[in-house]
Amino acid sequence: DQQVKQNSPSLSVQEGRISILNCDYTNSMFDYFLWYKKYPAEGPTFLISISSIKDKNEDGRFTVFLNKSAKHLSLHIVPSQPGDSAVYFCAASAGYDKIIFGKGTRLHILP
Amino acid sequence: EADIYQTPRYLVIGTGKKITLECSQTMGHDKMYWYQQDPGMELHLIHYSYGVNSTEKGDLSSESTVSRIRTEHFPLTLESARPSHTSQYLCATRRGETQYFGPGTRLLVL
Numbered sequence: 001d002q003q004v005k006q007n008s009p010s011l012s013v014q015e016g017r018i019s020i021l022n023c024d025y026t027n028s029m030f031d032y033f034l035w036y037k038k039y040p041a042e043g044p045t046f047l048i049s050i051s052s053i054k055d056k057n058e059d060g061r062f063t064v065f066l067n068k069s070a071k072h073l074s075l076h077i078v079p080s081q082p083g084d085s086a087v088y089f090c091a092a093s094a095g096y097d098k099i100i101f102g103k104g105t106r107l108h109i110l111p
Numbered sequence: 112e113a114d115i116y117q118t119p120r121y122l123v124i125g126t127g128k129k130i131t132l133e134c135s136q137t138m139g140h141d142k143m144y145w146y147q148q149d150p151g152m153e154l155h156l157i158h159y160s161y162g163v164n165s166t167e168k169g170d171l172s173s174e175s176t177v178s179r180i181r182t183e184h185f186p187l188t189l190e191s192a193r194p195s196h197t198s199q200y201l202c203a204t205r206r207g208e209t210q211y212f213g214p215g216t217r218l219l220v221l
Binding site for chain 1: 115117120121151153154156159170199201202203205208209210211212213217
């Protein structure tokens, strides 16, 4: 059973607009959440993270929102740029236990 | 500059061959991991290590083996490669609650 779910396999967004990537989780013990970006034939790159004691974390164009009651987090990218086209993985962990990854969402930024 | 290195980046090999995928890091992290990832699928943990002489199997059953004789080195070995081993293999380290990944090795077994 998947503990971290990214239900949208792909998403297309116009350049300059906001990209919103969603992630749901089932394990209420998760207390740390991460987003990674991956280009083909490369390893994932850490983007941004959030602890369960917060509901928002911002870093430049990237903002992660956490809704603990809904067990839902989202990554907002604004404005979207062509270089943002990649696969985005949501991940979660409980303490220093193993990090669990979702299946990823492929983001296409349209010119 | 601290980093994670994986070699080779790409490997095409015949069935039955023995291969070793190299992973080394200059970050000084104790925790290291190997993941297997196919397109459109999540990253599957196949091995991990919490330090020198520590190795554990991950969540996904794998016919590969690993060793951790030095902190900076965590090689993965397949004794007899099969087409079902075709995948991307990602090495990672962990500091605190964040993992850092190497560039990956894309393996094709014919």
